[in-house]
Amino acid sequence: xxxxxxxxxxxxxFLLFLLLFSIALALTIQSHSYHRSKFINSANFLTGGVYGTxxxxxxxxxxxxxxxxxxxxxxxxxxxLYNLNPQTxxxxxxxxxxNAHYKVTIADVYKNSYALPNNILTLNKGKNDSIKEDxxxxxxxxxxxxxxxxxxxxxxxxxxxxxxxxxxxxxKRSNHIGSLTWNxxxxxxxxxxxxxxxxxVKIGDTIExxxxxxxxxxxxxxxxxxxxxxxxxxxxxxxxxxLFNDMTNLGTVYILENLNRKxxxxxxxxxxx
Amino acid sequence: xxxxxxxxxxxxxxxxxxxxxxxxxINLFGFINPYIYIIYIFLFPIREERLVxxxxxxxxGMLVDLFxxxxxxxxxxxxxxxxxxxxxxxxxxxxxxxxxxxxFTTTDIGNLITYLTLGTIIHHLILFSLEIFNISNILLxxxxxxxxxxxxxxxxxxxxxxxxxxxx
Numbered sequence: 001x002x003x004x005x006x007x008x009x010x011x012x013x014f015l016l017f018l019l020l021f022s023i024a025l026a027l028t029i030q031s032h033s034y035h036r037s038k039f040i041n042s043a044n045f046l047t048g049g050v051y052g053t054x055x056x057x058x059x060x061x062x063x064x065x066x067x068x069x070x071x072x073x074x075x076x077x078x079x080x081l082y083n084l085n086p087q088t089x090x091x092x093x094x095x096x097x098x099n100a101h102y103k104v105t106i107a108d109v110y111k112n113s114y115a116l117p118n119n120i121l122t123l124n125k126g127k128n129d130s131i132k133e134d135x136x137x138x139x140x141x142x143x144x145x146x147x148x149x150x151x152x153x154x155x156x157x158x159x160x161x162x163x164x165x166x167x168x169x170x171x172k173r174s175n176h177i178g179s180l181t182w183n184x185x186x187x188x189x190x191x192x193x194x195x196x197x198x199x200x201v202k203i204g205d206t207i208e209x210x211x212x213x214x215x216x217x218x219x220x221x222x223x224x225x226x227x228x229x230x231x232x233x234x235x236x237x238x239x240x241x242x243l244f245n246d247m248t249n250l251g252t253v254y255i256l257e258n259l260n261r262k263x264x265x266x267x268x269x270x271x272x273x
Numbered sequence: 274x275x276x277x278x279x280x281x282x283x284x285x286x287x288x289x290x291x292x293x294x295x296x297x298x299i300n301l302f303g304f305i306n307p308y309i310y311i312i313y314i315f316l317f318p319i320r321e322e323r324l325v326x327x328x329x330x331x332x333x334g335m336l337v338d339l340f341x342x343x344x345x346x347x348x349x350x351x352x353x354x355x356x357x358x359x360x361x362x363x364x365x366x367x368x369x370x371x372x373x374x375x376x377f378t379t380t381d382i383g384n385l386i387t388y389l390t391l392g393t394i395i396h397h398l399i400l401f402s403l404e405i406f407n408i409s410n411i412l413l414x415x416x417x418x419x420x421x422x423x424x425x426x427x428x429x430x431x432x433x434x435x436x437x438x439x440x441x
Contacts, residue, residue, distance in 0.1 A: 012324065013323050013324060013327065013356070014356075016324055016327050016328070017327055017352060017353075017355075017356040020327060020328070020331040020348070020352045021349055021352050021353065021356075023331075023345065023348070024331070024334065024335075024345035024346070024348035024349035024352060025345065025349055025403075026345070027338070027344045027345030027348070028343075028344040028345040028346050028349060028403050028406070029344075030344065031342075031343065031344025031345070032344065032406055042339060042340055042341070042342050044339070046339070047293075047339055047340050050290075050293065050294065050340070051340075054294055111340075113297075113341065113342070114300070114303075115300045115303060115304040115305075115306065116341075116343065116404060117404060117405050117406075117407075118342075118343070118404075120342035122342075156342060184405075184410075184413075186303075187303065248300075
């Protein structure tokens with residue numbers, strides 16, 4: 001017993017180092033497994049406060065670009081409004097039949113990151129604004145990511161620039177689907193994997209969300225095809241997608257809540273059993 | 274004694290804020306960020322208890338992790354640097370360290386740079402290996418280590434010289 005104590009006292013530095021290092025390593029490994037970076041994330045009071053102060057200063061420098069983005073989006077929405085199919089004018093809609101599918105919340109990006117292999121954003125909306133895990137995050141240009149963790153007033157977003165992220169996407173001109181991943185090289189390009197070799201892939205075509213995942217609605221823009229190649233096996237294409245969004249410059253984002261998600265998940269679960 | 278404690282606490286907080294508010298946002302050429310918070314570990318007083326250094330570097334690393342959503346990579350790298358610090362000190366300062374009489378602000382600048390370079394490379398290598406966490410991307414790891422190290426060393430030397438109390 002005496003010897004054990006002596007051993008511990010003699011090697012106390014090494015033992016403490018070992019303990020701390022293994023805690024850090026455990027947290028690292030945990031953070032590399034999808035969706036479970038529960039303990040150490042920037043959705044909390046301390047980091048939110050610091051990033052909030054930074055953001056309130058930072059916003060002033062981006063006012064002009066933000067205005068441009070808003071004006072552009074307004075133009076786009078107005079075009080949609082005026083070019084609406086006239087027959088929808090006269091459709092009688094009983095309010096009890098119109099059920100909204102998506103609820104939209106506006107949020108500010110408090111922390112953006114794009115230089116790491118696993119990028120995570122922090123937003124200034126959280127549980128108090130009824131934001132939960134697995135809500136989609138988009139801008140007026142295209143998708144940004146999926147909500148990962150939430151605290152009372154803040155939320156973290158698993159960016160599409162994250163090696164853990166896999167988002168369902170499809171070609172706009174056909175219905176061939178694939179999953180969107182990132183190879184951690186360029187923040188302007190993501191990869192669309194596992195696209196069937198029968199798909200009519202052409203450089204310059206648009207990639208959009210597939211709507212299979214019940215997180216994003218169908219048809220939100222992602223980017224255009226900049227190049228593509230067949231896999232080694234030759235069965236599938238891997239497509240390089242140039243993003244519509246400039247992920248290095250994000251100011252305001254929209255959080256989408258699919259109000260039917262619970263029903264869809266329940267249905268899928270019950271048919272899996 | 275109290276003075277030393279105060280200086281270190283201020284240094285801890287100042288470097289942490291500097292790191293998360295400014296240095297994490299630089300992204301030079303898209304991926305190069307300096308990690309200057311390790312100056313705290315470099316300049317920790319030599320005569321103080323090593324356990325305190327280990328614990329405080331762990332907390333510092335953890336806080337940086339908290340701000341940058343990176344799991345525990347900074348904590349792991351910082352703790353390792355704190356642990357190997359005596360070896361670095363011995364190899365870069367030699368006899369001075371044996372006599373426990375190093376004053377970082379008055380030593381030869383060459384020795385100081387050796388010390389910072391060795392420490393920074395060890396820290397960054399561990400940091401980026403854990404962050405990328407993929408053997409097949411080893412070239413990316415080395416590239417990031419190299420460029421970020423240069424940036425960090427330059428900034429660290431500048432900061433240490435700028436804030437050294439003795440005016441010559």
